[in-house]
Structure formats: structure tokens, C-alpha cells
Amino acid sequence: MKDFIEDAEAAFQALLKKGYRPDQIKILGYCGTTYVAAYLKLKHHTEGVDAILINPHTSFRDVIETSNRMGLLGLGAVSTDQYDLDNEKTLSQLSKDQASTCLIIDPQNSITPPNTVARLQTALQPSGCTTIQITRKFNKQFEDTAIWNQYVQFLRRS
Helix, strand or coil: CHHHHHHHHHHHHHHHHHHCCHHHHEEEEEEHHHHEEEEEEEEHHHHHEEEEECCCCCHHHHHHHHHHHHHHHHHHCCCCCCCCCEHHHCCCCCCCCCCCEEEECCCCCCCCCCCCHHHHHHHHHHEEEEEEEECCHHHHHCCHHHHHHHHHHHHHCC
16 A cells, blocks of 8 residues: 555656646545545645545445455555555545545445445545535446536636
8 A cells, every 4th residue: 555655646746846736736536546545635635636536435444344344354464554544534634725625426336335425525524525426337427417517617616
């Protein structure tokens, strides 16, 4: 996990060296990569970095408990004290600022733990959150004009 986060940070720093301001950078995470995106968001939130989290989970532990409890045996191999793969905990540390987070989430997703939408919205409440709920595969979502418009509105808000 540490290597993924260090790679993401290196990519972020490379964009800054190319002249991009933090408020011009959007961090995108999909499903399992939302853990990396959440850590990067936490680190750079006060600089104005927005994040888009597509089908995030509350925590990796919750996913395993929901879908395959045997996976709990291997959780220690990918989760550490520093990087505990807990989006709910990480995102709740964000303060109110100019930057925001957009959740694009299907609450009926088969591996999405119960109450994920409500739990992540609560975690993000102090810092600001836009939620776009979807009901089918993400790659089909933008066929729906209303969802596309919500997404574009979030991207253009700054």
C-alpha cells in the first residue's frame, strides 16, 4: 500500500513541477484505488485539491466482512497502522476548506458494505461533499444526462 501512495504522491508532485496549481488537480479513485485517493486527498486537501471517489468503500475490512470473511486472515498483509485502508476514517479528518469531494456510488453494488453512502457522507460532512448515486455499472452512467450534468457541474465548480 505504501508504494501505491508514494507513486501517487510522486505523480502529484510531477504535476506541480509542470506548473499546475493544486486547485487544478483532481484526484480520481475507483473502487479499491479510492483508498490511495483518500490518503492523497487528506494530504493535499488544504491546498485546494478536489477528489472524485467512484464506488468507494467505507473500509477494506468492511468489504471483506461483507463479501468473504476468510479474507480477514490476509488483511494484515496490505493494511498497516499508517495506511489502514479505511476511507471513512481518513475522510473524516478533512476540514472545511475550498476543496471538495465527489462520491459517485452505487449503494446496491454487491460488495458495497451496508450504509456506505450514509457513512461516507457523514465522514465528509465537515469538509463538503457532493454525492451522485448511480444504479448501474459506472461505464454506463454517463448515458444518463442527469448524472453526466451533476459530474460536470462538480468539475466546473472551482
